[in-house]
Amino acid sequence: MATRTGSRHGELGLTDERMLEMYYYMLLTRRLDERLWLLQRSGKIPFVISAQGQEGAQVGAAFALEKGVDWVVPYYRDLGTVLVMGMTPREVFLHAFAREGDPSSGGRQMAHHWSHRRWNIVSGSSPVATQVPHAVGIALGARMQGKNIVVLTALGEGSSNQGDFHEALNFAGVHKLPVIVHVQNNEYAISVPLRKQLACQNVADRAAGYGMPGVVVDGTDVLEVYRVFREAVARARRGEGPTLIESKNVRLTAHSSDDDDKTYRPREELEAARRRDPLATTRQYLYEAGLLDEAREKELEDRVRREIDEAAAWAEAQPHPSVESMFRHVYKEA
Ligand SMILES: Cc1ncc(C[n+]2csc(CCOP(=O)(O)OP(=O)(O)O)c2C)c(N)n1
Numbered sequence: 354m355a356t357r358t359g360s361r362h363g364e365l366g367l368t369d370e371r372m373l374e375m376y377y378y379m380l381l382t383r384r385l386d387e388r389l390w391l392l393q394r395s396g397k398i399p400f401v402i403s404a405q406g407q408e409g410a411q412v413g414a415a416f417a418l419e420k421g422v423d424w425v426v427p428y429y430r431d432l433g434t435v436l437v438m439g440m441t442p443r444e445v446f447l448h449a450f451a452r453e454g455d456p457s458s459g460g461r462q463m464a465h466h467w468s469h470r471r472w473n474i475v476s477g478s479s480p481v482a483t484q485v486p487h488a489v490g491i492a493l494g495a496r497m498q499g500k501n502i503v504v505l506t507a508l509g510e511g512s513s514n515q516g517d518f519h520e521a522l523n524f525a526g527v528h529k530l531p532v533i534v535h536v537q538n539n540e541y542a543i544s545v546p547l548r549k550q551l552a553c554q555n556v557a558d559r560a561a562g563y564g565m566p567g568v569v570v571d572g573t574d575v576l577e578v579y580r581v582f583r584e585a586v587a588r589a590r591r592g593e594g595p596t597l598i599e600s601k602n603v604r605l606t607a608h609s610s611d612d613d614d615k616t617y618r619p620r621e622e623l624e625a626a627r628r629r630d631p632l633a634t635t636r637q638y639l640y641e642a643g644l645l646d647e648a649r650e651k652e653l654e655d656r657v658r659r660e661i662d663e664a665a666a667w668a669e670a671q672p673h674p675s676v677e678s679m680f681r682h683v684y685k686e687a
Pocket of ligand 1 (some may be wrong): 480508509513537539
């Protein structure tokens with residue numbers, strides 16, 4: 354497929370096909386996320402913690418990496434990231450329904466703790482920010498083995514106040530490790546608004562203290578996110594070390610399916626966030642670039658719905674883990 358000259362994606366070296374693929378992943382992430390809420394509300398799965406509003410930041414970032422080569426240590430909202438890196442809708446549902454074939458944990462681990470051996474996706478723990486030292490450790494290990502890989506990790510802005518974040522960034526900065534730390538700022542840490550979380554303006558401002566570039570990017574703009582991550586990836590591969598990237602996002606849902614945001618979040622503010630919805634703005638871009646029209650959009654929506662319907666029905670019919678497998682991956686098998 355051609356590359357549209359004069360278009361923003363063309364200027365970034367993205368073909369029309371690749372641009373549409375970006376949108377496909379954003380749409381898949383959103384529709385999958387919506388389906389997880391329906392399943393949770395109907396009592397079929399226990400818990401959802403959404404990527405809604407952060408698809409641009411996640412898909413843009415993951416598109417800058419090399420699938421199956423680079424490593425990702427995601428956080429619970431990173432559905433878009435793990436889909437781009439190779440996880441399938443079937444695997445997402447195996448995880449959600451806690452079925453035996455779940456690549457994240459064989460149906461044992463808490464929801465949204467994404468992991469996939471084949472695609473170098475490493476599970477985080479429930480305490481927030483613990484994934485950041487893990488990512489830095491993986492980067493150090495790769496350096497010692499002489500492998501030229503990049504490690505991407507992500508967290509929310511609230512989690513960037515944890516000690517783990519600061520220790521990890523310091524170590525990565527001192528040793529110039531090939532890590533990209535992506536703070537997906539969605540302006541809330543559960544019910545705590547941004548103004549009560551930070552004494553500085555941007556999380557990215559902290560990068561200077563660790564001797565690395567700190568970049569602020571509009572997370573709702575998938576192309577701009579792709580551009581800054583591509584630069585950070587190139588920098589890491591050249592051996593120039595880590596980058597801290599803060600994407601500014603919107604959170605379009607409550608913190609999780611256990612939270613009621615009506616108690617702390619004004620509805621007008623949510624309406625304003627919806628006007629910045631990255632899915633809507635990217636769709637608009639595709640219409641203006643002549644890559645999407647109503648017929649093509651319907652085709653894409655139908656394809657995504659079919660994929661999700663098929664994957665959900667298939668995964669639900671899979672077996673639960675057996676009792677005998679309870680201690681697998683807990684103790685070393687002799
Ligand atoms: C160490 C630790 N403290 C508290 C929690 C409970 N907790 C889970 S998510 C969360 C909010 C995190 O907010 P943020 O980092 O901004 O990410 P977001 O969920 O908004 O994307 C908290 C406090 C936890 N999991 N771990």
